[in-house]
Structures are given as C-alpha cells and as structure tokens.
Amino acid sequence: xxxxxxxxxxxxxxxxxxxxxxxxxxxxxxxxxxxxxxxxxxxxxxxxxxxxxxxxxxxxxxxxxxxxxxxxxxxxxxxxxxxxxxxxxxxxxxxxxxxxxxxxxxxxxxxxxxxxxxxxxxxxxxxxxxxxxxxxxxxxxxxxxxxxxxxxxxxxxxxxxxxxxxxxxxxxxxxxxxxxxxxxxxxxxxxxxxxxxxxxxxxxxxxxxxxxxxxxxxxxxxxxxxxxxxxxxxxxxxxxxxxxxxxxxxxxxxxxxxxxxxxxxxxxxxxxxxxxxxxxxxxxxxxxxxxxxxxxxxxxxx
Amino acid sequence: xxxxxxxxxxxxxxxxxxxxxxxxxxxxxxxxxxxxxxxxxxxxxxxxxxxxxxxxxxxxxxxxxxxxxxxxxxxxxxxxxxxxxxxxxxxxxxxxxxxxxxxxxxxxxxxxxxxxxxxxxxxxxxxxxxxxxxxxxxxxxxxxxxxxxxxxxxxxxxxxxxxxxxxxxxxxxxxxxxxxxxxxxxxxxxxxxxxxxxxxxxxxxxxxxxxxxxxxxxxxxxxxxxxxxxxxxxxxxxxxxxxxxxxxxxxxxxxxxxxxxxxxxxxxxxxxxxxxxxxxxxxxxxxxxxxxxxxxxxxxxxxxxxxxxxxxxxxxxxxxxxxxxxxxxxxxxxxxxxxxxxxxx
Numbered sequence: 001x002x003x004x005x006x007x008x009x010x011x012x013x014x015x016x017x018x019x020x021x022x023x024x025x026x027x028x029x030x031x032x033x034x035x036x037x038x039x040x041x042x043x044x045x046x047x048x049x050x051x052x053x054x055x056x057x058x059x060x061x062x063x064x065x066x067x068x069x070x071x072x073x074x075x076x077x078x079x080x081x082x083x084x085x086x087x088x089x090x091x092x093x094x095x096x097x098x099x100x101x102x103x104x105x106x107x108x109x110x111x112x113x114x115x116x117x118x119x120x121x122x123x124x125x126x127x128x129x130x131x132x133x134x135x136x137x138x139x140x141x142x143x144x145x146x147x148x149x150x151x152x153x154x155x156x157x158x159x160x161x162x163x164x165x166x167x168x169x170x171x172x173x174x175x176x177x178x179x180x181x182x183x184x185x186x187x188x189x190x191x192x193x194x195x196x197x198x199x200x201x202x203x204x205x206x207x208x209x210x211x212x213x214x215x216x217x218x219x220x221x222x223x224x225x226x227x228x229x230x231x232x233x234x235x236x237x238x239x240x241x242x243x244x245x246x247x248x249x250x251x252x253x254x255x256x257x258x259x260x261x262x263x264x265x266x267x268x269x270x271x272x273x274x275x276x277x278x279x280x281x282x283x284x285x286x287x288x289x290x291x292x293x294x295x296x297x298x299x300x301x302x
Numbered sequence: 303x304x305x306x307x308x309x310x311x312x313x314x315x316x317x318x319x320x321x322x323x324x325x326x327x328x329x330x331x332x333x334x335x336x337x338x339x340x341x342x343x344x345x346x347x348x349x350x351x352x353x354x355x356x357x358x359x360x361x362x363x364x365x366x367x368x369x370x371x372x373x374x375x376x377x378x379x380x381x382x383x384x385x386x387x388x389x390x391x392x393x394x395x396x397x398x399x400x401x402x403x404x405x406x407x408x409x410x411x412x413x414x415x416x417x418x419x420x421x422x423x424x425x426x427x428x429x430x431x432x433x434x435x436x437x438x439x440x441x442x443x444x445x446x447x448x449x450x451x452x453x454x455x456x457x458x459x460x461x462x463x464x465x466x467x468x469x470x471x472x473x474x475x476x477x478x479x480x481x482x483x484x485x486x487x488x489x490x491x492x493x494x495x496x497x498x499x500x501x502x503x504x505x506x507x508x509x510x511x512x513x514x515x516x517x518x519x520x521x522x523x524x525x526x527x528x529x530x531x532x533x534x535x536x537x538x539x540x541x542x543x544x545x546x547x548x549x550x551x552x553x554x555x556x557x558x559x560x561x562x563x564x565x566x567x568x569x570x571x572x573x574x575x576x577x578x579x580x581x582x583x584x585x586x587x588x589x590x591x592x593x594x595x596x597x598x599x600x601x602x603x604x605x606x607x608x609x610x611x612x613x614x615x616x617x618x619x620x621x622x623x624x625x626x627x628x629x630x631x632x633x634x635x636x637x638x639x640x641x642x643x644x645x646x647x
Contacts, residue, residue, distance in 0.1 A: 002486065003322065003323040003324065003483055005324050005395035007395050032375040032389055033389050078378040079378060079380070079569035081560050082560070102587075104588045264586060264592070265584075265585065267558045270421035271419055271421065272416065272419070272556070273557065273576075274556075274578065275555065275557065275583065277606070278592075279605070280605060
C-alpha cells in the first residue's frame with residue numbers, strides 16, 4: 001500500500017496560480033532575501049541625521065533595481081533589524097542609492113555607528129510613487145516639514161533632471177530650529193542651477209538665523225499659486241500636512257492634485273504584516289504616496 | 303470534484319495507512335473544562351484510535367501549522383568579510399486529519415491574502431502545498447456562527463472531505479493525491495440512498511446553528527459607526543492580551559524580530575505572530591503610537607475582520623468559529639459587539 005505524500009519543493013514548481021506578468025516585477029514571489037550592498041559614503045547632515053550612499057554589490061541585482069520617486073526600501077541591518085526608509089536619491093542614478101536616516105531606534109542607532117565599507121541589505125523598492133509624468137507641463141509646489149525633505153528629495157531630483165518639462169517649481173521647507181535643516185549644501189544648487197524657488201522657515205530661530213520665523217503655512221503668503229495649474233507634493237508630520245493641504249484646498253487646488261507621503265512602521269513592505277495599516281489600507285502596497293482625497297477617506301490617517 | 307462513499311471501517315484503514323507513511327496530525331483531547339467538556343488541539347498522532355474525531359472544535363486553529371507562532375525567515379552568518387544571508391523555507395509533507403469546514407475556509411481566505419496578494423509568500427505556500435488536508439463536518443457548538451458568514455460548508459481548499467452519513471462517510475475528493483491514496487481501500491460510488499442521507503445531514507447541520515449574526519451590510523455599518531461610543535464600552539473591557547489573534551484561524555498580522563546568537567557569529571530573523579490589540583502594534587520610530595487607546599485597537603481588529611481589506615476584496619475575513627469569544631478573558635465576543643453596533647438590544 002502506498003500512502004506516502006510526495007515532497008513538493010515549491011522552488012521548482014510554478015509559483016503562481018495565474019501566469020506571471022513579466023512586465024511587473026512585483027508580482028513575483030518575494031522571500032526575505034535582501035540585495036547586499038556596501039556603504040560607499042556617509043554624509044553627516046545634522047547630529048541626528050545621516051545620508052548613506054549604498055551601492056548594490058551584485059552587478060545583476062544593481063541592474064534590476066529600479067525605483068520611482070516616492071518609493072521606499074526595507075533597509076536590513078543584519079542582526080539588528082529592518083526599517084523602512086524612503087529613497088531620496090535620483091531614480092536615474094543606477095550606481096548607488098541614497099538613504100537619509102534619522103537616529104531614533106535600535107536599528108537606526110546601530111546604523112549610525114556603521115562606517116564606510118560596512119555591508120547592509122535592502123529589499124524593495126516597495127510602494128506607490130509620485131506621478132511625475134502627469135505633473136509635466138504644470139507648476140509644482142513641493143512642501144516639506146522636518147525629515148519630510150528626505151522623501152521629497154527624490155521628486156526634487158527628478159524635477160531638476162527634467163527641468164524643462166515643468167513650469168514654476170517652488171520648495172517650501174520648514175523645521176523646528178535651524179540646526180535641523182537637511183541638505184543645506186544643495187540649496188544654492190537648486191536655486192541657481194535648477195531655478196527652483198526655495199523658501200525656508202523655522203519655528204524657533206537661534207542667533208545665527210536671519211531667515212523667516214513661523215509656521216510653514218506663513219510661506220504661502222510670499223508666493224503666487226495658480227490653483228488650476230499646480231500640483232502639490234507634501235511630506236512631513238501628519239499635523240503639518242493636514243494644515244498645508246487644508247490651506248491648499250482653500251486656495252482651490254483639486255484634492256487629486258495634492259500628494260502626500262504617509263509614514264508607518266512597516267515590518268514586511270509587502271502587505272502582509274498589517275503593521276502599516278491605516279483604516280483598511282496598506283501604506284506599503286497602496287501607499288506611501290496617496291492623493292489628499294484618498295487620505296481624507298482613510299480613517300485614522302491624520 | 304469526485305464523490306465516493308466509504309464505510310467507517312475502511313476509512314479507519316485508510317487513515318492508518320496515511321499515519322504509517324506520513325507525519326500526521328489529528329484532534330486530541332488535551333484537557334477538560336470545569337463543566338466537563340473537552341479541550342481539543344491538533345497533535346501528532348500514531349494511529350486512528352489516538353484521535354478524537356468526534357471532537358467539537360480545537361482550541362487553537364489549524365492556522366498554526368501554516369503560520370507558526372515563530373518562524374525563521376532567514377539567517378545571517380557573519381565573517382570578517384561581511385555576512386551571508388540564507389533563506390530556507392522547505393517543509394516536509396504532512397497530513398492533518400479532521401479539519402472543520404470553517405478552518406478550511408479560513409485557510410482559503412489566507413490563501414487569497416498570502417498567495418493571491420501582490421507579493422505571494424513562499425513560506426506560507428511551501429507549508430500549504432505540502433499539507434494533505436482531510437476535512438470533516440461537525441455539529442456546531444451553541445456559540446458557533448459560521449453559518450451566518452457562509453462558512454459552514456466548504457467546497458475547495460482541502461484534499462478530501464468527509465461528511466458523516468451514519469455508518470459511512472460521504473467523500474468529496476478534490477485532489478489527485480487523495481484519489482490515488484483511496485485506491486488502496488474499498489470505496490464505492492454513492493447510490494441514491496447515500497445522496498439522500500448526505501442532503502439530510504447537510505440540512506440537519508444547517509438547522510442546528512443557535513447563534514446568528516447579521517453581517518450583511520456590516521462594512522458600511524462599521525464605517526458609519528466609526529466614532530460610536532460602543533467601541534469605548536468594549537475597549538474598556540479589553541485587556542490587550544492578544545489571545546483572540548492567537549486562536550483566530552485568519553489573523554495573520556506579524557512582527558519581525560532579529561536576534562544575534564550568543565556566539566556572535568550568526569543571527570536569525572524571525573516572523574512572530576502579533577496581535578493588533580497589543581499596545582505597540584502601530585507604534586513608529588520616535589515613540590508615536592497611531593492607536594494609543596484600547597478602543598482604537600479593538601475597533602481596528604473588528605474593522606479588519608468585518609470590513610476586510612482590499613487584498614480580500616473587502617469581504618469579511620472572519621469565519622464565525624467564535625474561538626476568540628471563547629478564549630477572551632474579558633468575555634468580549636464578536637456577536638455581542640456586532641449586535642451592539644447595529645443597536646439591537
């Protein structure tokens with residue numbers, strides 16, 4: 001009598017019930033395998049934030065790795081943990097990715113102790129992205145608060161690379177105090193080379209600060225927004241984007257032309273662990289980029 | 303699907319054959335409640351007589367075989383040059399006997415999420431494809447409400463399903479493996495009398511549900527009652543222990559834990575079942591908690607279960623087994639919360 005079950009090794013079996021769509025990489029089965037990469041450069045932006053340049057070591061994996069502005073990766077620090085970090089480099093940079101990381105927990109604290117040459121892992125890219133092509137031919141308003149400039153730097157890079165496709169571009173950036181300003185070394189380049197108008201504001205000035213003081217919404221008084229011809233991208237803490245988006249809504253920018261990037265603590269990035277759930281939506285699969293209309297429809301988002 | 307009938311004697315021979323050749327799990331009584339009723343769990347069994355096939359439902363669901371509480375996703379080996387990651391998800395074939403229809407339906411829902419989603423999970427799939435499921439119908443407990451959710455019967459997701467028709471089992475065969483194994487024993491094509499008994503059994507089971515929960519239109523009710531005081535009332539009772547998620551056949555949320563081994567030469571990355579009722583479920587770096595209150599977390603669990611997520615086409619993922627209601631230390635059960643929400647008193 002034969003009752004023995006055959007061992008089915010799914011590595012050798014077709015993965016999916018439906019045939020895979022070869023033009024979409026993300027439908028393929030993902031294990032926990034990370035792309036191994038090396039820290040090639042570390043830029044200290046502020047005492048708590050560092051910018052890491054990571055180069056994927058395998059040539060083939062580096063070719064496969066493509067992303068769009070707004071997407072994120074799961075950054076693996078072996079032995080310590082995995083954290084979701086938004087990509088802040090240009091999506092056309094196939095040599096290395098740049099990740100801006102704030103020191104705030106176990107994994108990121110350990111990461112801040114890493115030196116050039118250390119090996120890390122990344123999985124991804126995951127999530128939705130800003131519809132940069134759809135914005136072509138329009139004015140663009142980029143609003144960031146605090147660490148929100150990190151995810152916003154990817155669309156800024158995109159805009160500077162395809163500058164001729166866009167009309168007026170404004171960056172409004174606000175932080176708590178002047179020391180927390182990120183990427184200060186690039187401000188001149190953005191303004192002089194890319195002709196992006198950059199306005200900054202801080203909540204609490206110190207003695208070296210001679211710019212503006214106040215809330216980020218104060219900056220809207222200084223610029224002229226054409227509501228019917230403007231797309232807005234807003235990144236920052238929930239309180240901030242609520243105020244900003246409500247203000248922009250009041251000016252008459254349609255809600256589906258305002259994009260925000262939500263942040264949650266993902267554990268998988270693949271819509272399985274449910275840790276990043278907002279209402280009944282996965283931030284990792286359906287987000288992190290949402291238009292403001294969708295955000296308003298999400299329960300408990302703001 | 304092919305239907306056959308088998309006498310209970312032959313069925314015993316069939317099961318003993320399966321047990322002899324494969325690692326087999328079946329329901330076993332592990333303890334007794336104060337009122338004398340048994341507490342059952344799926345345990346490894348060595349013979350047909352080891353099992354208590356007339357069990358009611360197991361305390362934990364069969365989910366734990368597919369989503370173990372703790373599962374290694376990958377491991378890292380450290381050396382002077384750096385590290386190497388190893389991913390291992392092969393599992394040995396096994397047999398589970400006596401799985402209830404609601405549990406099989408729960409696995410079908412998990413299939414939809416973990417295999418049918420944007421990123422299929424190979425870990426889950428390896429376990430699912432290497433498990434031979436023998437289902438069995440049962441008389442519902444007083445507080446089961448799977449019939450309200452349409453999960454009292456099942457027609458896919460198993461290898462073999464047995465319906466008790468007196469001295470015989472009416473078999474539903476839905477895999478070639480099961481069909482092949484059944485060649486070893488005597489099975490017969492169902493005659494008219496068997497089919498009559500089958501329908502009678504179905505009708506009898508359907509009529510024996512004592513608890514009914516109105517779930518039609520529940521998604522919109524949940525949306526409307528998002529700020530209802532009912533959540534505070536039940537949230538205040540909740541102890542945030544997470545037991546409901548551990549016994550639930552469809553709860554699949556998890557967390558990742560990484561631990562470095564004591565020799566500092568390797569580390570393991572593990573998936574650990576988590577519960578949305580645990581206080582740090584929605585906590586992010588820097589300490590902000592998106593669901594700081596008990597009622598928020600309890601509401602979220604009901605939201606997930608009855609409102610559903612896009613991955614599951616917005617269908618409820620609850621199968622109505624009421625395991626959470628039975629296990630809850632604070633006596634919160636879904637029927638009471640839902641009828642409270644629908645303002646039925």
